[in-house]
Amino acid sequence: MSTSETDPPAPVASTSRDRGSDLERVLVVHAHPDDETIATGALLATLVDDGAQVTVVTCTRGELGEVMPDDLAALRGRDAALAAHRQNEIAEAMAVLGVADHRFLGTESARTPGLPVRAYRDSGMEWGSDGMPIPVADVHPAAFCSASFGEIVSDLAAVVDDVQPTAIVSYDVDGGYGHPDHVRVNRVVARTAEIAGVPFFAITGGTVEMETSSGGRPSGVPALAGADVVVDGTLVLERKVRALEAYRSQVRVVRTPGGPALEFPHGAIEPVSVVETFRHVAEPEPASFPQGAGLDELGPLGKGLTYGASLVAGALFGAIGTIAHQETAGGFPVGATLALAMVAALLIGFRIQFGSRFVGVLAALGVVGVVGLLSLPQSSGTVLVPGNALGYAWLFGPVVIALFVLGWPRFGALRAARAARVDRLGHSPQSPTDLPDAKEQI
Incomplete structure (x- = not known):
């Protein structure tokens, strides 16, 4: 895959654990179950096929997601039941993609040593009058956005200490489309990567020219990249689609003449991303965030x-x-x-x-x-x-x-995100029904 001509960021040094110095270890962090497959499913499957050690951390269980099929209507409005169901969905998706190491933030394997385990709840979101996500008025005290920023960083740092990743992958500064949980994940990952000295790669919607190895496969993986990384998911597309099919409560996979697509609760249909792109974030970017995350x-x-x-x-x-x-x-x-x-x-x-x-x-x-x-x-x-x-x-x-x-409804925080989204997609959303529900193809 294509990279810039700048020198690649040096991978973090190996610890005393028995790990080969050339073993790729990639930590991918997402907000809710299914985000990891929608945005990075091709990356995950490709890394696994290349022999890399892949760890996926999910920060919440998506308790507030909308339930699509009527045969699962019993889950609607029942946060605990939906959380348990979505845990099963992500377990199935990880098995399809081949990811053996999945952790929920706050559980024993993703918690600051000495602190009791906890569950970070889905913070939820609403559609603002301008078609952009905004925080809900009554965020649950146990929600991801209600927790101390330092506590969340400390929990993710515990995973970094355990895994010793050579790269961390997560959302760009706007969280992909502005969901409060996504935006906060970006901030947490950027801070954790900065402290640990691990290269951080943000999910983007840009494209760069493809470079292939002599065998015809995209060359390189995120920890060896400079500024931009492209993953051509053609060879793993069917696996990504099968993993998406595991998330029946949240999305519906539909077949179109242009290829597989996802239907979201609000009726929006977006093509499944075949090519996934990422950029190396040299330094954390300042930004204003919903609910005073700063x-x-x-x-x-x-x-x-x-x-x-x-x-x-x-x-x-x-x-x-x-x-x-x-x-x-x-x-x-x-x-x-x-x-x-x-x-x-x-x-x-x-x-x-x-x-x-x-x-x-x-x-x-x-x-x-x-x-x-x-x-x-x-x-x-x-x-x-x-x-x-x-x-x-x-x-x-x-x-x-x-x-x-x-x-005044919104100041600063989401204007930059809206401008970036319009610039990427080439159009301005007119209403919530124009957008996927709490998900964005990136």
């Missing part, structure tokens, strides 16, 4: 300090604006204009930076609280917010700005 990286203390700082920043902006809002220049209300612009910039900046409304709410409370407090007559008889047009503009303006900024 904040989660800070830990409880960091989040507490951030919340406190946002409240203080809002109070400071409120005090400065109160002092300056009556200033005019040639009749133009320069003071009130700048003060309101500062408030808008503060709240918009916090929403974009943290991908969370809560930080913005605290900043808005700081602004409104201080303005309200300073609008009261002072003990000296001074009135800082007089009852004139500028005073009323400053008294109520921050409230209007806060309602607008904090009520």
Whole structure:
């Protein structure tokens, strides 16, 4: 397969375990059962055929997936029953692909030593008004997106320590299409790979020219690659399709004149990917994530300090604006204009930076609280917010700005993902029915 002309990243050093230095060890990390086959089924089967040691880690059991066939209707709305069913589905799919080492994150073989085992639940998602995935309003406390970022990284690091992979494969920075669990998996894998010094390869939708070995098969595997890797899955396509057929609760394999395709719960039909592409991520990419995942990286203390700082920043902006809002220049209300612009910039900046409304709410409370407090007559008889047009503009303006900024549906987090998806697919989705349910062909 094709690689860039840059030197390949050096594989991580072998440990004292009895492993040959030339043995390829690839760790593939996904969010839910069936993601691994949809996005990387050809990669997994090809690596197994090439004699590589392959480990697949699935972070949740997909408890919130939609159940398609009516004969499995008893699983609908029953999270535990669906989780057990999907465990059986992925076991069957792994057997078809030939993967002998599959682990659920949080179980004994994929858990920080000394911590009790746990199950990370599916966080779920909803379709936003713009046709993009958004987090559900009431995320379960045991959900993958509710767990401490550090805990998840530590669990995956335990797998890395055990497997000693020469490469880790997972989602790109947008998680493929923006599902909160997918996005978080990217962040976790990027951080874990960075700490462990293991090359990270992101699933992409791009293409590069194919190179083949003298025997006609694609040459190379991810740990030996530079910037881009292509897996031609023609020889293993039927195995990938049979593995997909194991996921009867989630997808339906249909035969079309153009080849096998997948039908998803919302009715979308996408061709089964024959060629799978990946890129080497030299450094983790900064991004904003749904539900303040960036904040989660800070830990409880960091989040507490951030919340406190946002409240203080809002109070400071409120005090400065109160002092300056009556200033005019040639009749133009320069003071009130700048003060309101500062408030808008503060709240918009916090929403974009943290991908969370809560930080913005605290900043808005700081602004409104201080303005309200300073609008009261002072003990000296001074009135800082007089009852004139500028005073009323400053008294109520921050409230209007806060309602607008904090009520705006999406800021920053998924815009880049939407733009990247449109760029890859060449069209813009118009509604949730245009998209596969919680799955994306990549």
